[in-house]
Amino acid sequence: KQWYQRRVRVAMKDKESSVMVLKNMVSFEDVDDDLEDEIREECSKYGSVKKVSVYQEAQSEAEDAEIVVKIFVQFDKTSECEVAVNSLNGRWFGGRSIVATLYDEQRYLRDELSG
Secondary structure, eight states, rough: HHHHHHHHHHHHHHTOEEEEEEESOOOOGGHHHHHHHHHHHTTTTTTTTEEEEEEEESSSTTOOOOOOEEEEEEEEHHHHHHHHHHHHTOEETTTTTOEEHHHHHEHHTTTTOOO
């Protein structure tokens, strides 16, 4: 078991990123012009925020498909991003439990935001 835990820690070290994604924070109907600024202000408590991107993803090609809102936050440093993820994941916001995770920085920089 200790061997496995060590392997997981080593594998996670390779996954450092300065980008996190917030899911289940707001619904499609809650997206407005102030959202990016509100997220930037909240996340600035954890470090220097480079960029906030709100991505709305339809879950199918259907006209009435559910739309999931993902909020990407890029920090200056990976350490700041890790603190933000640990602080925000599972926190309640507007009656919703936030899911905060690290996001692959290279995918983010290539604008690969779906999936």
